[in-house]
Amino acid sequence: MAALAHEKVWLDRTIYNDAEKNYYESKSKVQVPLAQSQSSLANEVAKARQHIKNSLECMDSVATLAGVPNTELVNKLHHLEQENTDMKKVIDDLRNLVISLQARVESLESNNKSNTAAPKTTAPAPTKTEDSDDGVDLFGSDDEEENEAALKLREERLAAYNAKKSKKPVLIAKSNIILDVKPWDDETDMVAMEKEVRQISTDGLLWGAAKLVPLAYGIHKLQISCVVEDEKVSVDWLTEELEKLEDFVQSVDIAAFNKV
Numbered sequence: 001m002a003a004l005a006h007e008k009v010w011l012d013r014t015i016y017n018d019a020e021k022n023y024y025e026s027k028s029k030v031q032v033p034l035a036q037s038q039s040s041l042a043n044e045v046a047k048a049r050q051h052i053k054n055s056l057e058c059m060d061s062v063a064t065l066a067g068v069p070n071t072e073l074v075n076k077l078h079h080l081e082q083e084n085t086d087m088k089k090v091i092d093d094l095r096n097l098v099i100s101l102q103a104r105v106e107s108l109e110s111n112n113k114s115n116t117a118a119p120k121t122t123a124p125a126p127t128k129t130e131d132s133d134d135g136v137d138l139f140g141s142d143d144e145e146e147n148e149a150a151l152k153l154r155e156e157r158l159a160a161y162n163a164k165k166s167k168k169p170v171l172i173a174k175s176n177i178i179l180d181v182k183p184w185d186d187e188t189d190m191v192a193m194e195k196e197v198r199q200i201s202t203d204g205l206l207w208g209a210a211k212l213v214p215l216a217y218g219i220h221k222l223q224i225s226c227v228v229e230d231e232k233v234s235v236d237w238l239t240e241e242l243e244k245l246e247d248f249v250q251s252v253d254i255a256a257f258n259k260v
Contacts, residue, residue, distance in 0.1 A: 172229055174228065175235075177235065180213075180253040181193065181252055183220075183222075190222060194210055203232055204229030204232030207226045235257070
């Protein structure tokens with residue numbers, strides 16, 4: 001006991017016990033509000049979840065009553081809006097077209113009215129000739145000598161006019177044609193083919209320059225020009241004559257056709 005008398009811990013045991021009791025009581029007081037706050041937060045989260053679930057169920061019920069899912073309903077609405085826009089554009093185009101056609105019709109009608117309202121020009125009355133076959137005196141004179149002089153003068157003028165007209169050169173219509181004459185293959189003698197082509201002759205046909213133009217695989221075509229008188233030589237006749245050269249000519253094409 002004497003030894004324990006010097007140990008202060010045993011003497012202050014009640015103090016330590018009170019301190020330990022106070023510590024656990026304070027700890028329990030802190031944990032109770034924390035648990036209550038956690039419980040209230042969990043309740044709020046549960047309420048929020050229930051509210052979201054109720055909202056989703058309400059939207060599903062609306063979509064079910066409509067018979068179409070929400071996304072499909074929105075797509076149909078967009079499609080209808082697009083069709084409405086396109087229809088308005090078509091109507092505007094038709095309206096503009098009708099307005100332009102109406103303006104054109106009014107313009108044509110006004111032109112037609114102006115043409116019909118314009119005074120018609122009367123053809124001048126035919127002048128009497130200097131002399132007629134029944135011997136009518138154009139000069140108001142009964143003198144036969146004057147009638148004979150007028151008739152002679154008229155014949156002289158007609159003769160001079162006919163002579164002048166006969167001396168006037170007559171224009172001859174001509175055409176410059178470039179022909180593509182194609183052989184059968186690369187073994188065709190192109191020099192002999194050109195010689196045969198130039199042997200085709202007739203009145204109004206004049207052959208011009210010629211050259212060989214490469215096609216493909218070593219094959220060349222004969223491109224030859226000629227001048228023809230339109231009244232004497234036709235293009236169809238010339239093509240048929242060239243195609244008669246069956247030993248050399250496979251086909252004939254017209255590369256150019258110009259009036260001279």
